[in-house]
Amino acid sequence: LVQAVFTLLIITIVCFILTRLSADPLAQYATNPNMSAADRAALRERLGLNQPIPIQYLKWIGLAVQGDMGLSFFSKQPVLGMIGQRLPMTLVLMVTAEIFILTFALLLGIISAVKQYSLLDNVITSFSFIGFSMPIFFIALGLMLIFAVKFKQLGWPFLPTGADIWNPKDVSQLIRHMVLPVTALVIISTANYSRFVRSSILEVLGLDYIRTAHAKGLTKRAVLFKHALRNAALPFVTIVGLDIPAMLGGALITESVFAWPGMGRLFWEYAQRGDFPVVNGVLLITSSAVVIFTIITDLVYTFVDPRIRLS
Amino acid sequence: MIVLAGMLLAACGPAPTTVAPNTAVPPTVEPTQAAKGCDAPMGSAPIPFPSGGKTVTGAWSQEPDSIVPYYSQMSYAIWITQLTLAGLGEWNETGEFVADLATFPPTAANGGVSADGLTVTWHLRPCLYWSDGQPLTSDDVKFTWESVMDPGNAVASRVGYDKIASFDTPDDTTVVLHFSELYPPWQTLFTQGPNNSGGILPRHILNGKTALENDPFIHWPTISSGPWVITDWVPGDHMTLLPNPNFYSGRAKLDQVQIKFVPDPETALAALQTGDIDWYPDFSESDIATVGALEPTVHLMVKPGFDFEHYFFNLGVKGTGAGQSDIEGFCPFKDENVRKAITLGINRQAFVDNLLDGKTTVPSTQWPNSSWTNSSLVPDPYDAEGAKALLDAAGYTPGADGIRHGMCGGVDTKLSFNFETTTKQIRVDIALAVQSDLAKIGIEFKPIHTPAGTFFATYTDGGNMATGKFDMAGYTTGFYPDPMSGVMDSFSCATVPNAANPSGVNNYHLCNPDLDVLLQAVNATADPAARKVALDAAQKYIFDHYYVVMAYARANVYGMVDRFVPAPFGFASNLNWNSEVWDVK
Numbered sequence: 001l002v003q004a005v006f007t008l009l010i011i012t013i014v015c016f017i018l019t020r021l022s023a024d025p026l027a028q029y030a031t032n033p034n035m036s037a038a039d040r041a042a043l044r045e046r047l048g049l050n051q052p053i054p055i056q057y058l059k060w061i062g063l064a065v066q067g068d069m070g071l072s073f074f075s076k077q078p079v080l081g082m083i084g085q086r087l088p089m090t091l092v093l094m095v096t097a098e099i100f101i102l103t104f105a106l107l108l109g110i111i112s113a114v115k116q117y118s119l120l121d122n123v124i125t126s127f128s129f130i131g132f133s134m135p136i137f138f139i140a141l142g143l144m145l146i147f148a149v150k151f152k153q154l155g156w157p158f159l160p161t162g163a164d165i166w167n168p169k170d171v172s173q174l175i176r177h178m179v180l181p182v183t184a185l186v187i188i189s190t191a192n193y194s195r196f197v198r199s200s201i202l203e204v205l206g207l208d209y210i211r212t213a214h215a216k217g218l219t220k221r222a223v224l225f226k227h228a229l230r231n232a233a234l235p236f237v238t239i240v241g242l243d244i245p246a247m248l249g250g251a252l253i254t255e256s257v258f259a260w261p262g263m264g265r266l267f268w269e270y271a272q273r274g275d276f277p278v279v280n281g282v283l284l285i286t287s288s289a290v291v292i293f294t295i296i297t298d299l300v301y302t303f304v305d306p307r308i309r310l311s
Numbered sequence: 312m313i314v315l316a317g318m319l320l321a322a323c324g325p326a327p328t329t330v331a332p333n334t335a336v337p338p339t340v341e342p343t344q345a346a347k348g349c350d351a352p353m354g355s356a357p358i359p360f361p362s363g364g365k366t367v368t369g370a371w372s373q374e375p376d377s378i379v380p381y382y383s384q385m386s387y388a389i390w391i392t393q394l395t396l397a398g399l400g401e402w403n404e405t406g407e408f409v410a411d412l413a414t415f416p417p418t419a420a421n422g423g424v425s426a427d428g429l430t431v432t433w434h435l436r437p438c439l440y441w442s443d444g445q446p447l448t449s450d451d452v453k454f455t456w457e458s459v460m461d462p463g464n465a466v467a468s469r470v471g472y473d474k475i476a477s478f479d480t481p482d483d484t485t486v487v488l489h490f491s492e493l494y495p496p497w498q499t500l501f502t503q504g505p506n507n508s509g510g511i512l513p514r515h516i517l518n519g520k521t522a523l524e525n526d527p528f529i530h531w532p533t534i535s536s537g538p539w540v541i542t543d544w545v546p547g548d549h550m551t552l553l554p555n556p557n558f559y560s561g562r563a564k565l566d567q568v569q570i571k572f573v574p575d576p577e578t579a580l581a582a583l584q585t586g587d588i589d590w591y592p593d594f595s596e597s598d599i600a601t602v603g604a605l606e607p608t609v610h611l612m613v614k615p616g617f618d619f620e621h622y623f624f625n626l627g628v629k630g631t632g633a634g635q636s637d638i639e640g641f642c643p644f645k646d647e648n649v650r651k652a653i654t655l656g657i658n659r660q661a662f663v664d665n666l667l668d669g670k671t672t673v674p675s676t677q678w679p680n681s682s683w684t685n686s687s688l689v690p691d692p693y694d695a696e697g698a699k700a701l702l703d704a705a706g707y708t709p710g711a712d713g714i715r716h717g718m719c720g721g722v723d724t725k726l727s728f729n730f731e732t733t734t735k736q737i738r739v740d741i742a743l744a745v746q747s748d749l750a751k752i753g754i755e756f757k758p759i760h761t762p763a764g765t766f767f768a769t770y771t772d773g774g775n776m777a778t779g780k781f782d783m784a785g786y787t788t789g790f791y792p793d794p795m796s797g798v799m800d801s802f803s804c805a806t807v808p809n810a811a812n813p814s815g816v817n818n819y820h821l822c823n824p825d826l827d828v829l830l831q832a833v834n835a836t837a838d839p840a841a842r843k844v845a846l847d848a849a850q851k852y853i854f855d856h857y858y859v860v861m862a863y864a865r866a867n868v869y870g871m872v873d874r875f876v877p878a879p880f881g882f883a884s885n886l887n888w889n890s891e892v893w894d895v896k
Contacts, residue, residue, distance in 0.1 A: 306767055
C-alpha cells in the first residue's frame with residue numbers, strides 16, 4: 001500500500017509538470033482584443049499561475065487529498081462535479097464494450113486455438129489482423145458512413161451519428177447511440193485480445209500436464225475448460241485488470257468521433273485549453289484506478305492460480 | 312450482431328424528445344411598467360414545446376464554458392448570449408451597428424453622442440420584460456456596469472467599462488454613460504458583436520451577490536432577455552432552448568432550438584447528411600471543397616470576415632527598455648527590401664485559389680471586408696523576378712546551395728529562417744506552399760508547427776512569440792467590431808513584451824514611434840469620418856513598410872441543410888443573430 005501511495009505521488013508530480021508545461025492557460029487570450037495586458041495579468045494572478053510550479057503543485061495536491069480538485073479555470077465549475085457528469089456516460093459505453101470484447105475475444109480465441117490452422121482459424125486470424133491494423137477513427141467514421149449516412153440515403157433504418165445521447169425519458173435513444181461506438185471499440189479490441197487468448201491457450205495446450213490429462217482419458221472439453229483455460233487465463237487477467245481502470249479514462253477518439261460526452265472528451269477538450277485542474281483531476285482518477293486495480297489483479301491471481309500466494 | 316440489434320432499434324424510430332414544460336407561474340406586473348401603460352408580460356416561463364412543434368438542431372464544435380461572456384472570452388459564450396441575453400445594440404448582416412434592446416443607436420446626429428464625445432445616451436425600448444415577467448429597465452444596465460466593475464467579481468475583462476466615470480439612469484428607459492476620457496469604441500460596451508458580448512444582467516436575480524464568476528446564474532442563466540431561454544443542458548452533449556414569451560419583438564417563430572456539441576467536423580458532415588443536425592458553423596476553410604461537394608443535400612455558406620491570416624517578421628531590437636525585446640529579431644528582416652521581396656515571392660493568390668477554393672481573398676490591410684479598410688491599397692501581385700531583384704539590390708546573392716546570403720550587421724547571413732505557426736492542417740498546407748515559393752527566390756523557409764496552447768503561450772510561460780524566440784510566425788487575428796479593438800496592443804511600443812513588460816502582446820516586437828502616433832490619432836476623435844481618415848493613413852504606413860505579409864482573409868464556413876431558414880446574416884452579425892425569425896421550410 002505504501003508503494004502504491006508512493007507510485008501515485010510520483011504519477012501526480014509527473015502529470016502535473018507535463019500538463020503545466022504542455023499548454024499555457026492564457027494562450028487562448030494571446031490575440032484577444034477584448035483583454036488588456038492588465039486583464040491578462042490579473043487573470044494570471046487569480047488562477048495562481050504567477051506562483052512557482054512546485055507551489056502550484058503543492059496547493060493542488062493539498063486540496064486533492066482532501067477530495068477537493070478545485071475549480072476549472074474556464075467553466076468555474078468544481079472539477080469533481082464535471083468528472084461526475086461525464087463518468088457515468090463513459091462507464092456505460094466502456095463497460096458495454098468491454099463485455100462484448102471479452103465475450104468475443106474468449107470465444108474467437110478459444111475456437112482459433114482449438115482449431116489451429118483450420119479454415120476457421122485462418123478466417124478469424126485474417127479478420128483479427130484487419131481489425132487491429134486499422135486505426136480506430138477509420139473504423140468509427142467508416143461505420144458512421146455506412147450505417148448512418150448510406151443507410152439513410154437508401155431509405156433504410158439508420159443509426160444516429162452522435163450527440164443528444166442522453167434523454168431520461170427515452171433510454172432506447174441511449175442504446176441507439178451506443179451501437180456504433182461500441183461496435184468500433186469491439187472491433188479494435190476483440191481483434192487484439194482474441195490473438196492473445198489464442199496464443200495463451202496454444203502455449204498451455206503444449207505443456208506436459210495437458211498431455212497427462214489427455215492420457216488419463218479426460219475429454220477434450222474437460223481438458224480445455226478444466227485445465228487449460230484456467231492457466232491460460234492468467235495473463236489475460238492482467239490485461240483485463242489494467243483495462244478496467246483505463247475504462248475510466250474513456251476512449252478519446254471514439255468519444256470525439258461519436259460526440260459521446262465522456263471522460264476522454266472532457267480530458268482532451270480541457271487539455272487543449274490548458275485547464276490543468278480538470279486535466280489533472282481526470283489523470284488523478286484514472287491513475288488511482290490503475291494503482292487500485294493492479295492490487296486487485298494481484299489478489300485475483302491467487303484465485304486463478306493456486307500456486308500464487310500473497311506472501 | 313451489435314449493429315443489427317441497433318438497426319432494429321433504429322427502425323422503431325426515435326421517440327420525440329421534449330423538455331419537461333416549466334410550471335407556469337402567473338405573470339406579475341411591476342407597478343412602474345403598468346403605470347407606463349405597458350401590457351402585462353406574456354408569461355413568466357419559457358413556452359413549452361408543443362406536440363408537433365417546429366424545431367431545429369445545430370451543432371457547435373465546443374460547448375460554452377459559461378453563458379455570461381463577461382466571465383468568459385469564448386466564442387461559444389458570445390454565440391449563446393446572442394440567443395439568450397440581449398444587449399443595447401448589435402451589428403447586422405451588413406456590418407451596420409443597429410439597436411437591440413435600445414430604440415436606436417446613439418449618434419452625434421440624434422443627440423445620443425455629445426459634441427465632446429464623452430457622453431453617450433441610450434434609450435431603451437419601452438415595456439421590456441425578462442422572461443420571468445420582471446421589468447427590464449435602465450437600472451439593469453447600470454447593475455451590469457456595477458457588476459463588471461465590482462472588484463469582487465472576477466470578470467475576464469473590464470476594457471472600456473473602466474472608462475465610464477459615472478452612470479445616470481434618469482428614468483426607466485434612459486441610460487447615460489459619462490466617460491472619463493474619449494473612448495471611441497463605446498459601441499462595444501453593453502452590446503452584442505462578432506467579437507464582444509455585453510448582454511444585460513438582471514439586478515433582481517444577482518443584486519447583492521459577489522464572486523459572480525462562481526454563481527450558477529453565470530454558468531446557466533435561468534432567465535433571458537433574448538429570444539430563447541436555456542431549459543436543458545447536458546454537459547458535453549446538448550443544450551435545449553425554448554422561446555422567451557416576453558421577447559421584445561414577439562416570441563420566436565420556432566418552438567425549440569437544440570444545440571449539440573460535436574467536436575469532429577467529419578461527424579458534423581455525416582450528421583448534416585442524415586438530418587441529425589440542420590447546421591454546423593465550425594468548418595474550416597480547408598473543408599470548403601468537401602462541404603461544397605454535398606450540394607444539394609447540404610448547402611455551403613462562406614462568409615468572409617474581418618479576421619485575417621498573416622505572416623509577420625520578428626522586428627525586435629534587443630534591450631531592456633520600453634519597446635525593446637529580450638532577443639534581437641532576424642537581422643535581414645530589418646531591411647524593408649527583404650520584407651518586400653518575401654511578400655512578392657509568395658504566391659498568395661495561388662493558395663487562395665487552390666487551397667481555399669477561391670472563396671476568400673488576399674487582403675491589403677488588417678481590416679479586410681470592412682468599411683474601415685483603406686480601399687486605395689492593392690495587394691502586391693506575385694512577382695518572383697521582382698523579389699529576386701530586390702534581394703539582389705539588398706546584397707543577398709545565391710550561394711553554392713542556392714540559398715541567398717549577404718552581409719547584415721557586419722555578419723555574413725544566410726536567408727534561412729524558421730517560421731512558427733500552429734498545427735492546424737490548413738496552416739501546414741499553406742506553409743508548404745510558401746516554402747516552395749520562397750525556395751524559388753533563394754530563401755530557405757523552415758516551418759515549425761506547435762500546438763496552439765504552446766504557440767500562443769505568454770511571456771511568463773516562455774512562449775516563443777512573446778519572448779521573441781522566433782524569426783517569422785503566422786496566425787489569425789482581426790481588429791473589430793471597433794477598428795481599433797486590439798490594435799494598440801498589437802502594434803505599439805508600449806506593448807512589446809520583455810522582462811519589464813511580461814503582459815505585452817506586441818508579437819511583432821515592432822516599435823516605431825511614427826506608427827504609434829498615426830494609430831493614436833485614430834482614437835483621438837469620436838468622429839467616425841475623422842477616424843477613417845486617420846486609420847487610412849496608419850494602414851498605408853503599415854502597408855508601405857511591409858511589416859506583415861497578409862496571407863488571406865479568414866472566412867466562416869457553414870454547412871446547412873435546406874429545411875433550415877436562418878435570418879440573413881453576415882460575418883459581423885454571425886448566424887446567431889435575429890434567431891427569433893429562424894424558421895423551417
